[in-house]
Amino acid sequence: MRNRLLAALPADDMARLAPALNTVQVAVGAVLCEPGQTIRNIYFPNDSLISLLAVAEGRMTLEVGLVGCDGMLGASAALGHDVAQIRAVVQQAGTASCIDSAHFCAELRKNPSLQGVLYRYNDALLAQAIRIAVCSHFHVLEARLARSLLITRDRLQSEKFHLTHEVLAHALGVRRVGVTNAASALQHQKLITYSRGNIEILDAPGLAAVSCRCYEVIKA
Numbered sequence: 578m579r580n581r582l583l584a585a586l587p588a589d590d591m592a593r594l595a596p597a598l599n600t601v602q603v604a605v606g607a608v609l610c611e612p613g614q615t616i617r618n619i620y621f622p623n624d625s626l627i628s629l630l631a632v633a634e635g636r637m638t639l640e641v642g643l644v645g646c647d648g649m650l651g652a653s654a655a656l657g658h659d660v661a662q663i664r665a666v667v668q669q670a671g672t673a674s675c676i677d678s679a680h681f682c683a684e685l686r687k688n689p690s691l692q693g694v695l696y697r698y699n700d701a702l703l704a705q706a707i708r709i710a711v712c713s714h715f716h717v718l719e720a721r722l723a724r725s726l727l728i729t730r731d732r733l734q735s736e737k738f739h740l741t742h743e744v745l746a747h748a749l750g751v752r753r754v755g756v757t758n759a760a761s762a763l764q765h766q767k768l769i770t771y772s773r774g775n776i777e778i779l780d781a782p783g784l785a786a787v788s789c790r791c792y793e794v795i796k797a
């Protein structure tokens with residue numbers, strides 16, 4: 578799996594960017610940036626997945642975006658604001674293409690195709706965050722969990738993945754017991770199996786039916 582934003586660039590533009598891109602391994606739980614920190618690197622995930630968490634009082638969090646092979650981490654630095662506003666935590670280990678943000682910004686200024694990709698992606702990221710704000714306030718936890726699992730599945734292109742109760746609680750902004758109850762309900766309906774953080778989606782259409790409409794909106 579390769580990053581689709583980079584893959585969308587014309588070959589000439591990609592050839593200019595390629596020497597500055599390094600493939601890095603990112604481990605589960607690694608914190609790639611914290612609110613208030615200067616963004617020094619921009620990441621384009623390949624098979625890894627990065628959770629974007631809004632942080633309240635230093636400990637409560639809510640996932641406001643998920644960056645996989647169709648996204649990038651650090652888009653705001655490329656747009657001229659180099660102080661992170663979110664905590665970025667690796668949710669699934671794997672590789673990412675990494676570039677120094679100053680180098681990327683210099684390339685961006687002279688590269689219209691890169692600008693187009695970046696502007697469209699930032700717009701999609703904002704739309705995602707807006708939808709998650711609506712979802713978190715108005716929709717029940719079981720539907721939100723279904724939405725979250727389906728989005729993870731789509732980004733990883735896999736029915737099986739590992740997500741602990743703690744990670745899901747941080748993503749959904751709830752206590753762990755809430756995740757346990759919602760996951761049990763989905764398991765009882767034979768939509769998923771969930772044991773020690775190992776999740777398998779058994780019935781994706783059924784899970785989509787239980788999910789709120791936010792899944793389709795974010796996917797679109």
Ligand SMILES: [Zn+2]
Nearest residue numbers: 712716789791
């Ligand atoms: Zn929703």
